[in-house]
Amino acid sequence: MDALTATLTVLDYGAVAVFGATGAIAAARRQHDIITFGFFAAVTGVGGGTLRDLLLDTDVFWVAKPSYLVACLAAAAAVWVFGVGATRFRLLLWLDALGMAAYALVGAAKAQALGAPPFSCVVMGVLTATFGGVIRDVLAEEPSVLLRRELAVTPVLLGASTFVGLTELGAPLGLAAMVGFVSAFGVRAGAILQGWSLPGFRGRTPSPH
Amino acid sequence: MDALTATLTVLDYGAVAVFGATGAIAAARRQHDIITFGFFAAVTGVGGGTLRDLLLDTDVFWVAKPSYLVACLAAAAAVWVFGVGATRFRLLLWLDALGMAAYALVGAAKAQALGAPPFSCVVMGVLTATFGGVIRDVLAEEPSVLLRRELAVTPVLLGASTFVGLTELGAPLGLAAMVGFVSAFGVRAGAILQGWSLPGFRGRTPSPH
Amino acid sequence: MDALTATLTVLDYGAVAVFGATGAIAAARRQHDIITFGFFAAVTGVGGGTLRDLLLDTDVFWVAKPSYLVACLAAAAAVWVFGVGATRFRLLLWLDALGMAAYALVGAAKAQALGAPPFSCVVMGVLTATFGGVIRDVLAEEPSVLLRRELAVTPVLLGASTFVGLTELGAPLGLAAMVGFVSAFGVRAGAILQGWSLPGFRGRTPSPH
Numbered sequence: 001m002d003a004l005t006a007t008l009t010v011l012d013y014g015a016v017a018v019f020g021a022t023g024a025i026a027a028a029r030r031q032h033d034i035i036t037f038g039f040f041a042a043v044t045g046v047g048g049g050t051l052r053d054l055l056l057d058t059d060v061f062w063v064a065k066p067s068y069l070v071a072c073l074a075a076a077a078a079v080w081v082f083g084v085g086a087t088r089f090r091l092l093l094w095l096d097a098l099g100m101a102a103y104a105l106v107g108a109a110k111a112q113a114l115g116a117p118p119f120s121c122v123v124m125g126v127l128t129a130t131f132g133g134v135i136r137d138v139l140a141e142e143p144s145v146l147l148r149r150e151l152a153v154t155p156v157l158l159g160a161s162t163f164v165g166l167t168e169l170g171a172p173l174g175l176a177a178m179v180g181f182v183s184a185f186g187v188r189a190g191a192i193l194q195g196w197s198l199p200g201f202r203g204r205t206p207s208p209h
Numbered sequence: 210m211d212a213l214t215a216t217l218t219v220l221d222y223g224a225v226a227v228f229g230a231t232g233a234i235a236a237a238r239r240q241h242d243i244i245t246f247g248f249f250a251a252v253t254g255v256g257g258g259t260l261r262d263l264l265l266d267t268d269v270f271w272v273a274k275p276s277y278l279v280a281c282l283a284a285a286a287a288v289w290v291f292g293v294g295a296t297r298f299r300l301l302l303w304l305d306a307l308g309m310a311a312y313a314l315v316g317a318a319k320a321q322a323l324g325a326p327p328f329s330c331v332v333m334g335v336l337t338a339t340f341g342g343v344i345r346d347v348l349a350e351e352p353s354v355l356l357r358r359e360l361a362v363t364p365v366l367l368g369a370s371t372f373v374g375l376t377e378l379g380a381p382l383g384l385a386a387m388v389g390f391v392s393a394f395g396v397r398a399g400a401i402l403q404g405w406s407l408p409g410f411r412g413r414t415p416s417p418h
Numbered sequence: 419m420d421a422l423t424a425t426l427t428v429l430d431y432g433a434v435a436v437f438g439a440t441g442a443i444a445a446a447r448r449q450h451d452i453i454t455f456g457f458f459a460a461v462t463g464v465g466g467g468t469l470r471d472l473l474l475d476t477d478v479f480w481v482a483k484p485s486y487l488v489a490c491l492a493a494a495a496a497v498w499v500f501g502v503g504a505t506r507f508r509l510l511l512w513l514d515a516l517g518m519a520a521y522a523l524v525g526a527a528k529a530q531a532l533g534a535p536p537f538s539c540v541v542m543g544v545l546t547a548t549f550g551g552v553i554r555d556v557l558a559e560e561p562s563v564l565l566r567r568e569l570a571v572t573p574v575l576l577g578a579s580t581f582v583g584l585t586e587l588g589a590p591l592g593l594a595a596m597v598g599f600v601s602a603f604g605v606r607a608g609a610i611l612q613g614w615s616l617p618g619f620r621g622r623t624p625s626p627h
Contacts, residue, residue: 028623033616042541050473055259055269060473066537073362083621119275123251134348139552139562154244180448198242203292205237264468264478328484332460343557353557363453407451412501414446 012106013071015099020045020072022096023150024079025089026140037076040124040136045072047132052124093192101184103129104159105177110184118164125160126153142151151191154198159184221315222280224308228341229254229281231305233288234298235349246285248346254281256341261316262335265323302401306364310393312338313368314386327373334369335362360400363407368393430524431489433517437550438463438490440514442497443507444558452498457552459494460487465550470525472504474532511610515573519602521547522577523595536582543578544571569609572616577602 033119043055046062053060062068084092107128111121129200130153137144165179167173190196232253236246255271256280257274260267279328293301316337320330339362372389376382399405434581441462445455462481464487471478502510525546529539548571555562581598585591608614 025623028621031618031620033618035570035616037577039571041554054263054472055272055558057268059475063473063534063538066535066541069537069541078398080619080621084624086624089624116272117275119278120272123275123278138347138556140560141500153248154242157244198244200242201237201246201289202240202241203237203289204294205234206293206295206298263472264481266477320422325481326484328487329481332484333524347556353559362457363451366453407453409449410446410455410498411449412446412498413503414443414501 002117010026013068014050015102015106016045016068017075018092018095018099019048019103020075021092022081022133023072023136025084025092026136026142027076028079028084029142030140034080035155036072037080038167040140041072041076041079042069043139044132045069045075046135047135048103048128048130049132050106051131052110052128055127056116056124058110058114079153080188097185097192099190100129100152100156100188101159101181103154104184105163105180106179108160108164109177112164112167118168121164122157122160126156126162129156129160151187151196151198155184155186155188155191158187216302220311222277223304224311224315225258225277226280226284226303227282227304228257228312230288230301231279231342232345233285234293234301234350235345236285236349237288239291239349243285243289245290246271247282249349250281250285250288251278252348253341253345254256254278254284256344257312257337257339258341260340261319261337264336265320265325265333267319267323281294283335306394306397306401309338309361309365310368310390313365313393314372314389316387317369317373317389321373321376327377330373331366331369334372336366338369360396360405360407364395364397364400365392369395429520431486433515433520433524434463434467434486435489435493436513436517437466437508437521439492439497439510440551441554442494443502443510444554444560445494446497446502447560448558452494455494455498456491458558459490459497461557462550462554463487463490465491465545465553466521466548467525467550469549470528470546473545474529474534474542475529476532490518515603515606515610518547518570518574519577519599519606521576522602523581523598526578526582526598530582530585536586539582540575541577543581544574545576547578552563569605569614569616571604573604573606573609576605 016136020041023040023042024037026044027040032040040179050060050062064139082088104125106125108121108125110128111124133152134144136142159180162183163176171179187196224334229250230239232249232251233246235253236249241249259269259271291297311336315334317330317334319337320333325333342361345351368389371392372385375385380388396405438459441458441460442455445458450458468478468480500506522543524543526539526543528546529542534542551570552562554560558573577598580601581594584594584597589597605614
């Protein structure tokens with residue numbers, strides 16, 4: 001394995017582990033047992049990539065290579081053993097921002113490799129980076145990442161669009177990945193540090209059912 | 210493209226766009242931003258057909274043809290720009306009834322074309338027409354369409370059963386589709402106009418966990 | 419069909435029907451109509467196996483053989499007609515424990531037959547036995563089986579691990595199945611009778627968003 005492949009492999013497992021840790025934290029908030037920690041970590045860590053692979057009709061990435069699940073379980077064990085105080089949570093928030101930026105590109109690139117049209121590649125990038133968190137929030141009965149004000153889907157959408165747009169325009173892969181990653185991470189950083197958000201809808205809505 | 214194909218194509222995209230608009234309205238109720246509008250519109254618009262295609266192990270219909278997603282996003286943009294007052298919501302409710310009646314048949318017919326047994330074809334029709342709304346309600350944390358008293362699944366079940374039953378009995382496709390569509394739309398119209406509902410369970414239940 | 423195959427077939431349909439009945443009970447608690455009963459029974463009865471088959475990229479088991487759905491609907495009809503008092507609920511709880519123990523092995527064995535690595539086979543066993551209930555609880559807006567204190571995922575995990583571990587070590591299939599089944603059912607029985615639970619997390623957690 002050369003240095004680039006090794007780096008990408010570490011990043012790949014790292015992102016899954018960080019997503020898994022956010023799942024374990026959802027379990028920790030309600031004082032769940034270690035098995036529930038593992039379940040939430042696994043679902044959150046691999047959920048987005050699983051949906052992407054099902055939609056693209058390709059082998060689900062962790063089934064033949066369950067070491068991805070082991071990474072999630074290791075993250076769950078770490079949260080269990082060490083706990084997550086304010087400082088460590090802050091660190092995890094930043095690692096999660098890095099992981100989401102990376103996974104937006106990973107998801108889009110996998111869809112490109114399988115010949116999906118550009119627009120679908122962007123969608124796959126967004127789903128890969130966000131859907132694990134969506135499932136986590138539904139299962140943990142927490143307010144969904146979709147329903148929070150702070151920007152979370154937007155950075156991922158920006159990064160995936162930039163990456164796919166640049167590669168479609170013929171930019172070198174490395175450049176497209178770098179610009180896509182920086183734009184996703186930059187906007188997410190603004191959301192974390194400055195509470196960046198988009199204006200909400202102000203128009204008329206019908207009364208609920 | 211002949212006139213029939215053109216009509217069917219318009220109906221197909223129209224149904225997806227109407228479902229998408231109901232997703233955008235769920236986002237509008239909570240004053241979400243434009244990105245969340247798009248996410249809800251897309252998930253609601255294509256969710257049912259996506260599940261159908263995964264279960265039938267066929268290509269997910271929008272992946273190679275993302276114009277379906279564009280229809281959802283256009284619907285989301287329209288809800289954002291124009292808002293949805295009481296009159297427009299009433300119109301949308303009726304368009305949604307038309308869309309669900311049509312999609313019950315579309316889903317069942319696709320399953321038939323892929324050789325599924327009749328009972329499974331009915332199930333695919335029901336899932337295609339209803340599951341986008343189920344996902345929308347789970348993600349938006351609204352009372353699920355499943356949990357409302359008003360008939361919503363029943364019309365779709367009736368329409369899909371009628372369509373599949375008639376084609377199994379050898380009726381011409383056009384006739385089966387027309388009777389199926391009218392029965393689904395008719396019962397749904399009764400639910401909207403008259404609050405039609407089936408009697409609820411009145412028997413003994415165990416106490417909750 | 420020989421005696422063994424006949425027994426396994428009865429067990430298979432029996433487990434799906436019992437899971438389906440727990441779905442119908444979720445519908446019964448809220449006095450839903452017969453159509454919603456059927457929907458919940460079907461989703462709960464076949465949900466876990468459906469996810470397993472999608473992840474393993476094999477034909478979804480009930481699509482070509484909808485008699486599994488018929489078993490779910492029969493269970494829903496039985497709950498509707500006869501109601502579920504305390505005694506019958508207790509019986510169902512035990513049948514559910516038997517069904518989950520059996521399905522943990524069924525799911526793992528199917529993954530083994532398709533050549534998945536041992537760790538993924540365990541995961542498939544757990545998903546097959548538990549995910550129908552997870553979907554039921556999300557759709558019924560009940561506290562998820564994942565969020566209850568009582569052991570539910572743990573027995574299934576133990577049974578699937580034991581079964582896969584023993585077969586990997588070369589134990590005869592019948593022996594591995596028996597030990598796996600007994601360990602899963604035994605721990606679940608302890609949870610039902612004695613309220614067995616694992617210790618919850620006691621460490622630091624960050625404040626919620």
